[in-house]
Structure formats: C-alpha cells, structure tokens
Amino acid sequence: MTMLSLSSSPHHHNRRDTGQVMRIVCYATIPGILANIWFFGFGILIQIALAIITALVTEGVIMELRQKKTERVLKDYSAVLAALLLAVSIPPLAPWWVIVIGTFFAIAIVKQLYGGLGYNMFNPAMAAYVMLLISFPIQMTSWLPPLSIAEQSHTLWDAIHTVFTGFTSTGFSVEQLKVGVDGTTMATPLDEVKTALLQGYTVTEATTRIIFDGAYGKGWLWVSLAYLLGGLFLIKNKIISWHIPGSMLASAALLSLSLFLIDGDQYASPLFHIFNGSLIIGAFFIATDPVSASTTVKGRLIFGAAIGLWVIIIRNWGGYPDAIAFAVLIMNMAVPLIDYYTQPRTYGHKNKASKDS
Amino acid sequence: MFANYDQIIERLSVNQLWDFPGGVHPPQQKSLSNKSNIEFIPLEPTYYVPVKQHIGVEGKLLVAEGDRILKGQLLTASESPFSVPVHAPTSGIVAKITRHVSAHPSGIPELSVIIDADGQDTWIELKPVPDYAKADKSELIERICDAGISGMGGAGFPTHIKTNNSKPLEFLIINGIECEPYISSDDRLMREHAWQIRQGIDILVHILKPKQVIIAVEDNKPEALETMSIACQQKTNYQVVNVPTKYPAGGEKQLVQVLTSREVPSDGLPIDVGCIMYNVATCYAIADAIVEGKPLIERVVTLTGRGLKSPKNVWARLGTPIQSLLLHGNYDASTQSSPRFIMGGPMMGFTVTSVLTPIVKISNCILVPADNELPHPEDERACIRCSACSDVCPASLLPQQLFWYSKSKELEKAEEYNLFDCIECGACAYVCPSEIPLVHYYRQAKADIRNQREEKEKSDKAKIRFEVRTARLQKEKEAREEKYRLASEARKASMNKDGGNAKDKIAAALARAKAKKEAFAKEAENAQSAENIKKKESVSELSDSFALPKTKLVAVDEDAAAKKERVAAAVAKAKAKKVAADEAKKENKEL
Ligand code: SF4
Ligand code: SF4
Numbered sequence: 001m002t003m004l005s006l007s008s009s010p011h012h013h014n015r016r017d018t019g020q021v022m023r024i025v026c027y028a029t030i031p032g033i034l035a036n037i038w039f040f041g042f043g044i045l046i047q048i049a050l051a052i053i054t055a056l057v058t059e060g061v062i063m064e065l066r067q068k069k070t071e072r073v074l075k076d077y078s079a080v081l082a083a084l085l086l087a088v089s090i091p092p093l094a095p096w097w098v099i100v101i102g103t104f105f106a107i108a109i110v111k112q113l114y115g116g117l118g119y120n121m122f123n124p125a126m127a128a129y130v131m132l133l134i135s136f137p138i139q140m141t142s143w144l145p146p147l148s149i150a151e152q153s154h155t156l157w158d159a160i161h162t163v164f165t166g167f168t169s170t171g172f173s174v175e176q177l178k179v180g181v182d183g184t185t186m187a188t189p190l191d192e193v194k195t196a197l198l199q200g201y202t203v204t205e206a207t208t209r210i211i212f213d214g215a216y217g218k219g220w221l222w223v224s225l226a227y228l229l230g231g232l233f234l235i236k237n238k239i240i241s242w243h244i245p246g247s248m249l250a251s252a253a254l255l256s257l258s259l260f261l262i263d264g265d266q267y268a269s270p271l272f273h274i275f276n277g278s279l280i281i282g283a284f285f286i287a288t289d290p291v292s293a294s295t296t297v298k299g300r301l302i303f304g305a306a307i308g309l310w311v312i313i314i315r316n317w318g319g320y321p322d323a324i325a326f327a328v329l330i331m332n333m334a335v336p337l338i339d340y341y342t343q344p345r346t347y348g349h350k351n352k353a354s355k356d357s
Numbered sequence: 358m359f360a361n362y363d364q365i366i367e368r369l370s371v372n373q374l375w376d377f378p379g380g381v382h383p384p385q386q387k388s389l390s391n392k393s394n395i396e397f398i399p400l401e402p403t404y405y406v407p408v409k410q411h412i413g414v415e416g417k418l419l420v421a422e423g424d425r426i427l428k429g430q431l432l433t434a435s436e437s438p439f440s441v442p443v444h445a446p447t448s449g450i451v452a453k454i455t456r457h458v459s460a461h462p463s464g465i466p467e468l469s470v471i472i473d474a475d476g477q478d479t480w481i482e483l484k485p486v487p488d489y490a491k492a493d494k495s496e497l498i499e500r501i502c503d504a505g506i507s508g509m510g511g512a513g514f515p516t517h518i519k520t521n522n523s524k525p526l527e528f529l530i531i532n533g534i535e536c537e538p539y540i541s542s543d544d545r546l547m548r549e550h551a552w553q554i555r556q557g558i559d560i561l562v563h564i565l566k567p568k569q570v571i572i573a574v575e576d577n578k579p580e581a582l583e584t585m586s587i588a589c590q591q592k593t594n595y596q597v598v599n600v601p602t603k604y605p606a607g608g609e610k611q612l613v614q615v616l617t618s619r620e621v622p623s624d625g626l627p628i629d630v631g632c633i634m635y636n637v638a639t640c641y642a643i644a645d646a647i648v649e650g651k652p653l654i655e656r657v658v659t660l661t662g663r664g665l666k667s668p669k670n671v672w673a674r675l676g677t678p679i680q681s682l683l684l685h686g687n688y689d690a691s692t693q694s695s696p697r698f699i700m701g702g703p704m705m706g707f708t709v710t711s712v713l714t715p716i717v718k719i720s721n722c723i724l725v726p727a728d729n730e731l732p733h734p735e736d737e738r739a740c741i742r743c744s745a746c747s748d749v750c751p752a753s754l755l756p757q758q759l760f761w762y763s764k765s766k767e768l769e770k771a772e773e774y775n776l777f778d779c780i781e782c783g784a785c786a787y788v789c790p791s792e793i794p795l796v797h798y799y800r801q802a803k804a805d806i807r808n809q810r811e812e813k814e815k816s817d818k819a820k821i822r823f824e825v826r827t828a829r830l831q832k833e834k835e836a837r838e839e840k841y842r843l844a845s846e847a848r849k850a851s852m853n854k855d856g857g858n859a860k861d862k863i864a865a866a867l868a869r870a871k872a873k874k875e876a877f878a879k880e881a882e883n884a885q886s887a888e889n890i891k892k893k894e895s896v897s898e899l900s901d902s903f904a905l906p907k908t909k910l911v912a913v914d915e916d917a918a919a920k921k922e923r924v925a926a927a928v929a930k931a932k933a934k935k936v937a938a939d940e941a942k943k944e945n946k947e948l
Contacts, residue, residue, distance in 0.1 A: 004710060005652060008462070008797040010783030011724075011731045012383050012538065012703040018738055069736075076738060118739035120807040161853040241748075290743040295757060297748075344378075344753040346775040348623035 018070075021239055022052060025285065026084055028234050032227035033088065039146045039219030042159040043092025047099050048084055050163075054103040055083035062112045078117050078291075082106050085122030085125040085286055089278060089325070090132065091143045093162045093174050098139050102128040122332045123292045126325040133325070142174050143188045146219035189217030189276040190321040193268060207272075216275050224280040231284025244293060244304035245283040252279060253300035259316065267316060271312035279311060280325035292332045299342035307331050359619040359630065360526050366569060369596050375525040375618040379604040379612040381784045383538050383704065385577055390668040391541035392662040397551060397672050398685050404446050404472045404676030405457045405715040408433055408883055410513065416440045420470065421717065426450045427481040429652050431678045432470050432672060435502060442505050444652040444673035445481075449474040458701060460717045464710030472676070485650035494564050504646030505653045505718075510543075510636030511609070513719045516643070519633060521898045527631035529559055529567035530616060532575040533581060533642060534600060534607030537702030540722040542657040543637050545670045547574065547581035551588035557640030558595070560647050565633065570595040571616055604704060605782040609634050611751050625780055638721075641772055658716060662687035664693055664725030673716045680712035682723050692727035699724040703731055704783045738791040746785035746795065752778050756785035759797050763802035770803050779803075 036044045045272065059079040063070040083103050090099060106128035114120040133140045147154075154177060158168040167173055187243045196206030252273060259267035273279060278286075287293060287307050294303040307327045314323030321354060345351065360368070360375075375627045409415035416433030420426060430445045441650055449595075452473040456466035469933050486500060502517035510532055517568065535543040547554060558570060564855065571590060574582045589595040600606055600615060610621045619630040627634055635643075638656060645651045661668040665685035673682060679698060690696065699706040700720055728839055746756035762771035779799050786795040 003695070004708065004712070005693075005697040006708040007697070007734055008708075008794050008800070009697055009781075010702075010704040010787050010796065011708075011726065011734075012783075012787055013732070013734070014381070014383075014788050017735075017792060018741055018743075021741075021743070021790050049847065070737075072738070078741070116739060118741050190380065218643055240385055264428070291740050293742075295742050295744040295747060295755065308686060338756075343755060343774075344747075345780050346623070346754055347377075347614070347752040348620045348776065348778060350626070 018078070019076045022081045024183050024237065024239050025234060026077065026081055028230035028239075029088065029227070029281075029285060031229045032223055035219075035223040035226035036088065036092070038142055039223060041147055042155055042156040043094075043144070043163065044088060045156075046096075046159055046163045047087040047090060047092060047094070049094055050099045051083035051087035051103045054078055057077040058104050058107040059112070062108060066112075066116075068252075073117070076117060076333055079107055082111065082124040085281075086128050087352045088281065089125065090140060093144060093177065094142065095157065096163050098132055098136055102132045105131055109318065118291055120291055121335070123286060123289050123328050125289075126286060126328045126332075128330060129325040134321070141191070142178060143191075144174075146217075159240055167329060188321065189220055189272075190315065191219075191273075194315075194321045197266065203268045203272075204265070205301055207268075216272070220277070221275045224275045227281045227284060231280065234284065234288075240284070240288045241297075241300065243297060243300035244288050244307075247301045247304035248283040248287055248311075249274060249279070251305035252312050253308075253311045255309055259312070259346040273312060273315065277322040277325050279313075282307070282311070282328065286324060287328055287331075292328075292336050294338045294342070296342040296344060298344075299338045302337065302338050302342065306331050306334070321332055335347060347353050360617060362568065362631075365617050366529075369569075369571065369616070371600055372599055374598065374600060374615050377603075377606070377614045377751050378750045378753050379747075379784060380605065380611075381603070381749050381787050383604060383787060383831065385602070386539045386661070387541050387544065387577065389539065390659050390670060391544050393669055394656050395542075395545050395670045395672055396685075398554040398681075400474050400476060400478060401674070401677055401681055402446060402474055403452070403472065403678070404674060405524065405678060405713065406432060406443055406446065406470045406472065406676035407457070407459055407715060407717060408443060408468045408470065410441075410443060410460075410507065410675070410717040410719070411738065414440045415468070416442050418470075419613045420451050420454075422454055425449075426451060427471065427479050429481040429483065429654060431652075437514060438518065441502060441507050441517070442652075443470075444505055444654050445472060446468075446654045446676050447472070447474045448477050448479040449601050453517070458711040458714055460709070460714050460720060462707035463836065464714065465658075469676075469715070483650035486647045489560050489564060489647050499644055500646055504642070504651070506639060506642045506646060506928075507637040507718055509642065509656060509718055510719070511719065513717075516635070516639055519635075520561065522565060522628060522633060524628050525631065526565055526567045526633055527560070527569060528617060529565055529570045529629075529632040530612065530632055530635075530680040531570065531572040532607060532612060532634050533572060533578070533585065533611070534612060535578070536575060536602070536604045536607035537704050537722075538604070539661050540659045541661070541723055542659045542670055542721045544578045544581050544642060545659075546657050547578070547637055548584050550585035551645045554585070554637050554640045555595075556648060557635075557642070557644035558589075560639065560643055561619060561635060561841070567940060570596070572597045573600050573612060573616060575600050575602045579923070582684050594687075605751055605780070608751065608780055608782060610780065623775070635808060642796075653718065656716070656718065656720070658682065658720060659722040660725075662699075662720065662725035663727035663730045664689055664697075673720075675716055676717060677716045678713045679709060679716065679723055682713065683725065684714070684724070686725065690726060694728050696728065697733075699726065703789065705781065719932060734794060740789075740791055740793060743790060745788045745790060749784040749788050751782060751784060752780060754779055756795050759802075760793060760798055763798040766802075766805070768802060768806050772806060776802060776806070804915075843847050863885070941943040 033044060033048070035315060056079060058072060059340060060070050060074060065074050083106070086102055086106055089098060090102065096194060106124035110122055110124040110127040111120045113115065121159050154162070154168050158170070161167065161169045170176070192209060193206045197203065235242050253270040256267065256270040256273045294300050299309060310327030310330055311323045314326055316322060320326065373892070408418065414437050416435045419434050421464070424613055426445045426448060428448045431442050432445055433442045435442045450473050451470055453471040455469065455471065457469035457471065459462050461469040464817055478629055486497065489497060495828065496519050498521050500519060502515070504517040505548055507513045508516060524872055533547055535541070548936060562570060572585055572595060574585060574597065576582070581601055582597065585598045589597055597617065605611055606615060607628060613619055613627050613630065617630070617632065619632070621627050642653045646653070655672050656675065657670050658673040659670050660682055666689050668686060671682065671685060683698070691875050697820050698712070698716065700707050700709050701707060701722055701724070703724060703726070706722065706724060740757055741759060742757055744757060747754070758774050759771055759776055759779065762768070762774065763776070776799060781796050783796050786793065
C-alpha cells in the first residue's frame, strides 16, 4: 500500500510567518531613520550596521552552540529588529564598542539566556539601553544638535571616523560637534528643559533656546512624525494592534495635560512630551514587542497606559530626561500579573477563565 | 445578559444578527465544486460499512458472513438508547465481518461489515409513515433512530436523542452555514432539494413544537438562500436568515450566539438556552426516513481540491472506499509530491491513512489539495506571543497559554485555562505566524487529560475497594474481639455469681492434693517425681478452669502441702527409728 502523507488540521495556513512580520516592522522604521539622517547626519546608519552585524553573529554563534537550526532562526529577523531598535535609540556618534556591547547584551543575555525568542521577559533592546545608560552615561547622553544649527557639519566619512576613533576625519571630537552655532554645548530638548527647570527657568523660557522650534526640538518633531507614519502603516496592515500605542499616547497626553493645566511654567505641554524624545518610536515599535508585552486585549490597554504614565512621571520627577526604556522594563515585569487578571471570559462561562472552576 | 425571545424575533425579522468574537476568513474555494448538480455514481463492487459511525455505543450485529442481504437491511440492532443502527448500502452478500481501517485520524481498524454487491441494488420492503402529522411523537423518534440517522454536520450525535426533548424549545435552528472552505455538499443539497429539507423540518416541527424555526445560510451561498426561502415561504414561523461569512460561523455554539446572542453553557447543551440545531443534510435524511421509509445509506460528498481534475459533488453510499471517489474526481497524482487526502475540510478535516477508508455518515468532503495549494506544514518556530491566535479564537480562549501549558504538560493549568472549551476549529493555528500546530497540541493534551482521568478513576476505584476491604477486616476483627470480651466477662460474672461452685472446685483440688499427700506419705522417697506429675496436673487444671490466679494459689498450696508431707514423712521415719531404737535399748537393757 502506498504511504499517504499525514498531517493534523488545520491544513490551511495564512502565509504571513514570523520572519515576515518582523521584517515588515523593520521596514516601517525606514521613514524615521531617513528623517534622522536628514536632521542629525549619518551616524545612525553606522550604528544600525554595527548593531545588525553584532546581533547576527551573536545569535548565530549561540544557535550553533545550542545546536539549533541557525539559518532558520536568523531568518525570523527578531535579532535584526532588536538590534535596529537599540541602534536608533542611542546617540548616533556613540563609540562603536557601545553599540557592540549593547547588542551583544541584548541578544546573548536578555534574549538567549532566558531561553531565546518567545521566552524573554524583558524587551531586549530596552534592557540593553538601560545597561548602557548606567554603564556609560557620558557616551550615552552625547546627543548632537541638528545639523542645521551645529557649528561643525560632518559627512558620512566623518561619522564613520568618529564612531571608530572618537574624532572626525578633520580632528573634531564629539564634544566639539555638540557645540551649536551660538557657541554653547547642545543637548536634547528634553535635557535642555530639565536643566533649565533645575536652574529656575520656566518651560516657556527654556523652549526659546536655539535648539527649539516653537515647542519642539529642531528636527525631533519631524523624526517623531516619520516614525508615526511607519507606526500607522503597521496598524493598518494589522502587524500591530492599536491598543498599546493608543493607550500609551493617550495616557501620556492626559497626564501631561493635567500637569500642564495645573502649572504650565513647571510642566511642559502634552505636545512637547509626545514629539520630543522617543515617545512615538517607543509607543509604536518598542512597547509593541509581542514577546515582552501583554497578550490580552484589556491587558494591552493597561500595559500601554501604564507605560505612558511612567514616562511622564520619570521625565518630570525622575533622574533621567527620557524614560521609555525604564517605563517599558517596569511594565515588562508586570506582564504576567496583567495577563492573569485580564483573561477574557470564555464562551459559555460566567466568569473569567481560571477563576470560575 | 442574553436577548429574550421577542428581541431576537425582532432582530431576525430584519436579518439583524449578533456576532461571535474572533473568526477568520480563509479563501473560500467553494466554486471549485459547487457549479454542477450532485452526480450519481455507479455501484461499487465492495462496500466497507463500519458498525459504529457516531458518538455512542455500537449496535449488535444481526448478520453473519455469507448472509444474503438486501439494500437497506439492518446490519446492526440498536440495543442501548445511545446506539444507532447501520444498514446495507446495497444488496449482495456479507463477504466478511472483520476489522477495517476506520474513518478516523488514527485509522485504527474498527469492526466493519464488508459487502460484495450483487449489482441488483434491490431494496428491502420499505415502510413509510403514511401521514406523519397524525403519527405519535415517540413513533417518529423511533423511526428516526431505526433509520440510522446521526448528525451529519459534525460530530455525529445520534439524532433521535436530540429529538427526544422535553425542555421548552424556542428556536429550532437549521444549520446550512457550511463555513469550511471548499465544501459545498450542503450548498448543493439546499439548491437541489430544498423541498425535501423543508419536509424534514416540518417533521421536526411536528415532533418538537418550537416557537420559531430559523434556517441559517451563509451569505456566500445566494442560490441556496433563495431556494430555501422559496421552499419555506408559506410558513410564517420559518425564517431564513443570511449569516455573514466568517469561519467558524457554522459551529453549533457560534451559530447559536450569532442568531440569538445566547451562549451555550460550557457544560450544557443548546437546549439549555432554548435552542436545538440540525444540519440541513440531517433534515433531508429525516424526510427520507419518515416519508419514504428509507434508512440512511447515502449522503452527498464533495470531491474537491486542485489535485482532482473534475471536482464535483456526488451521492456516495456509506461504506464507499475513497479510492473509487478519487477515480470519479479524476485524481491527478502529478499535483502531489506525496499522496495526501483529507476527509472533511481544510480547517477541521483529517488526512486519511488509507485509500480504502470508507465514507461514513459524517464524511462531507474528500479534499485533495495540490502541493502548492495547501503547502505541507513547516516546522514550528517559537511562539512570539503575538496573540494573533487569541484575537481570532471564537471561544475567547488564550491559545498561546493553552499551547504553553499543553506543550509543557502542565495539564492542570491547561484545564484551568478552559482547554475543554476549545472547539478545535483551527482558527488559531491558521493565523499563527510561527506555524505552530496548536490544535494538534490541544488534542494531545485533551487525550492526556482524559487518560489521566480514566487512570484516576481506576485507581480511585481500586483505592475504594482497598479501603472497603480494610474497613471490613477491621470491623470483623473488632467484632471478634468484642465476642471474646463478652465471653470472658460472662465467665467472670458466672464465677462471681455462684462463688460456691468455684469454692467447690478449690476444695476439690485441695481434696485431690490431700489424697496425693497420703500417697506421698506412702512413697516419701519418690517425692521428686510425684511432684512433677502434680505440676502437670495443675497445668491441665489451669487450662480447664480459666480461673488463673486461684488455680495457681491452689498449686502453690499443693507444693507447700507436699513439702509438709515430706517433712512429716521424714519426721515419722525418724520417730519410727527412734521408737525402734528405744525399743531395742529397752530390749538390750532387758537382755
Ligand atoms: S499566534 Fe502563534 S506565535 Fe502568536 S501568540 Fe499565538 S501561538 Fe504564539
Ligand atoms: S482551535 Fe480552539 S483555541 Fe484555536 S481558535 Fe479554535 S477554539 Fe480557539
């Protein structure tokens, strides 16, 4: 008798696999990256390249060691995506070893040590970001001013040179690159306001400084809008659901609005918070990492909203100017609890699952 | 929480329905097979009729090898209320009664009647019910059972049991949804035999007396919708509704929810929310059974997939091996790298293990997919917790959690997450980007849990048996001890009561001792051996009387008495010597 081929139902599959999903998310970051290059130079490209290479090598070696199907695992693009998200989160001209260490940490420790894709409790990119921030605070906060107001412009070659040697091809250091046309050292808009507030200025006074364009940091607004575009594309194509970005932005906006209405001199407006720093990329690309986020519908709303709140709280009262990474990690820890208490009610049951038996 | 009767009727009258959560929209592919009329196919030389084709227990065989049988003749008798008989699909000879590959994913051989057709196809005498409207409800139900009808849409639940309902019934739901892609057997049946389906519904209405009949057809079958509407138009309480296409809208629980907003309780039946549901093909078979007197021996089967050159629907006798259906569909082996035949649809069907697998009452489709049509599954990747699966689950389960616990064999946890509410629709696995065969894991976990339960039941029974036995032994022991206690108490009591009796015994013993003392006096030299004998006697006395301490006392007295005797004997001897010596002295003096 001929052997028939046997398989278990369903025999039908929707053809979008994990690799495709991850790849599409990677593509969706392209507008944001382009905007970043336009305003802040080529540094980000070098960081991305270094991160991806490190991630693939790390993951590949670990897969070989664990005797898994290396090629198949690499093709799921999850390592590439994590590397990409870390690379766009760090200062573009940070020294090469920062991103290499960070990416290695993200893949080897945060992801693989916990058992590989699907098992990691923490968002690898954000865990690595926090590790870097704590270990290398200077390098991790050396953000450049937008090219338009930088005293020294730099080329692609300069960017490569700086990342690997610390100096541009013409010998300028990152410190020098940070100097704006007005001769003062530049910081990120969030830093700027934070420092100004500590020095007794009001928010409005702080935002009159040269790196600002109205309420927004020069360039930052456009970069955020570009990421927003990519994020909306993901929602439209059902790669991510709206719940996490929606609730995260809404809660951040609500809290900052309340504070702003109470004291507009001490607290920045919701728009300032949304479009400066990495709230947008965090909402659409980072908090939505499926592995470390909540999995139920209600849970995602709570998860997103809580991250939004943490971001505003840490930005206003915490020690760090931006807070996406901390907020995401805090909520990663809460995910098992959130998931447990937000289980949907199963068909034909009166109560939520696992509580009515 | 749920809508009441009037609200439901109001919404149905404008074809306004509810929705069920989740669901998917796989490509329909119905047009492959639904273009032409249902075809009749020539008789087979051999049929393989499994004795059991439904949920429940198998009936008792009524035929033996070598028997000549007629078409429609009973092959088994239904002995228990849960069994449904099977009938001969044609006339011929029972060639063999043996185990034959079953229409089950495992293919495990099951007892089957193998029939060689004689080509005459002669019916047994048919006994239709002349006017069902005058017939008794119980007679009709019996007829439905005798005709061998079990649910033809899904699990194959015996129809007569469902029909024997005494609870209040609001909605009789006729399921013409056929939500599985590719399958069009119900579609064609409705298009071509709407009138007979309506007859079947009329019979059910006569038996069940529902307040309202709902005939539900998915909106991808406009022709069937139309024919059913025409067939039912004179009946005011029959409502044909147009249900939006979404898989698995045809699931019993989902359809109840879509039509009435009500949910069948997890451990209950549709009747608990006032509904009973029949598949259209079952209605057709009921009409056949009552109006024509014909048992269920054939059904419509869709032959489809791009592995067949001429996909179509056919009337297939139960017991037809699928290999002959493949021939009728013009199987094109070049489309498949390795032969793969699915019984049922692409979402819930199973791959058969042999081409001799027979058509049974629930076989609605043979799907032969070309390799590029339904590609062979790839190896699963890690779950990325994307929750695509929970978004589509119609039962609002968390498939990723079920998967996690099923895979790690944390079966209790899986049950806590309501594993048994999974209807195995496959929507989750259909969307899973990591291509995890989720349903496969669930089936395995369910089977494991069932096994565990059985084991537990067995060991529980053994434990109970053991406990009962120990308890019984314990009781017997206690009873015995109690008896002894009572007996000894009785003896003590009797001893105290007639103390004289006991004193007599002691006196008798003393008297015996006295007598022995006298004997000792005679044989003082043998005192030692005499003592031994006495000891023995005292021991036997002891066991005789149970009055332990007293006997001992007696024995002690006896010992003391013996000593006295010995002393007395010695004294007597000495006295005697002295007397003799004195007399001798006297004599010597006198001499
Ligand atoms: S769809 Fe697959 S990968 Fe996504 S959560 Fe469900 S099981 Fe995991
Ligand atoms: S197979 Fe079970 S878990 Fe998966 S979607 Fe269907 S009901 Fe939900």
